[in-house]
Structures are given as C-alpha cells and as structure tokens.
Amino acid sequence: MYKIIKSKNFAILLVVTILAGLLLSGSLVAIAQEAGYVDGTLEVRLSEWSLGFDEAVVNRTDLADSTTIGAELSVHVVNEGSFDHNLTIKIETAGGEYYVRTKLLKPGEETTFAVSLPMGEYELYCSLAGHAGQGMEGTLVVQESAETEDMNQDEEEDEGYGGY
Numbered sequence: 503m504y505k506i507i508k509s510k511n512f513a514i515l516l517v518v519t520i521l522a523g524l525l526l527s528g529s530l531v532a533i534a535q536e537a538g539y540v541d542g543t544l545e546v547r548l549s550e551w552s553l554g555f556d557e558a559v560v561n562r563t564d565l566a567d568s569t570t571i572g573a574e575l576s577v578h579v580v581n582e583g584s585f586d587h588n589l590t591i592k593i594e595t596a597g598g599e600y601y602v603r604t605k606l607l608k609p610g611e612e613t614t615f616a617v618s619l620p621m622g623e624y625e626l627y628c629s630l631a632g633h634a635g636q637g638m639e640g641t642l643v644v645q646e647s648a649e650t651e652d653m654n655q656d657e658e659e660d661e662g663y664g665g666y
C-alpha cells in the first residue's frame with residue numbers, strides 16, 4: 503500500500519516538473535518573438551551574434567498591397583550590438599541573384615526600408631566577415647496565406663508523432 507502512494511507522489515512530481523519545464527520554454531519563446539515578423543513589419547535586432555530570430559514567416563495576404571506579384575514588406579533594422587553590423591537579404595530569381603543590403607549600422611543605429619518579395623524563402627544575414635557563421639543569419643519565408651502555414655505545421659506535427 504505504501505509503495506503505491508509513493509509511486510503516485512513520484513508521478514505527480516514528474517508531471518509538475520514537466521509543466522514547469524514547458525512554462526519556462528514558453529517564456530523563452532515569448533522573449534525571442536520580440537523580433538521577427540509582426541503586423542506587416544519584419545523586426546530585425548542585430549547583436550552579437552544574432553538577428554533576433556531564426557525564421558520569420560510572412561503571409562502575403564496580410565500585407566497592404568497583396569495583389570501585386572511581389573508584396574511590399576517593411577523591414578526595421580536596429581543594431582543592438584556593440585559592433586558595426588548590416589542586414590543583407592539574398593534574393594534569387596530566374597534572372598540571377600541579387601542582394602538588398604543596409605548601410606553599415608553603428609551600435610544604436612537603426613533604419614527602415616521596404617522590399618518587394620515574391621513568395622519564396624530568403625537568406626538574411628550580416629555580411630561582415632565571420633558574422634553570419636557565428637549566428638547572425640536567419641530565414642525569411644514569404645507565403646500566400648496563413649492557411650498555407652497551418653497546413654505546413656500540420657504536416658510537421660504528423661511527422662513528429664510518426665517518429666514515436
């Protein structure tokens with residue numbers, strides 16, 4: 503009898519520990535989400551060594567002019583680091599590849615620009631030697647709508663369960 507109670511307590515302790523772990527990881531995600539895509543603007547926070555986010559997803563239908571082939575996205579870049587940095591967006595098209603790059607931003611400097619991006623996946627990084635390799639890189643996904651995103655998430659979840 504005593505053994506049963508003891509193991510029940512252990513099970514409760516385990517559940518509490520898991521919940522605490524989930525809450526902790528949830529709050530960490532919330533902090534990370536301060537940068538990334540919010541309401542028509544891509545928020546980029548340059549620092550050593552990060553852009554403030556790993557992947558940002560933009561729904562073209564959320565942008566003001568979603569009827570054009572390439573929707574206009576507003577990009578706000580702040581250098582919150584102690585070194586000079588820039589933001590570079592690599593754009594690959596059938597006609598070749600080109601780059602949208604901010605000027606070199608000093609610590610505390612910021613800039614805002616708009617860029618027209620067709621649907622696709624783009625590499626974002628700081629082009630200064632070694633900076634991207636140390637973590638100043640991320641991905642920007644421009645997709646048609648939130649429905650597309652939900653479908654992708656469902657697929658990922660299904661794959662996850664399949665692994666068990």
Ligand SMILES: [Cu+2]
Nearest residue numbers: 587628630633
């Ligand atoms: Cu840099």
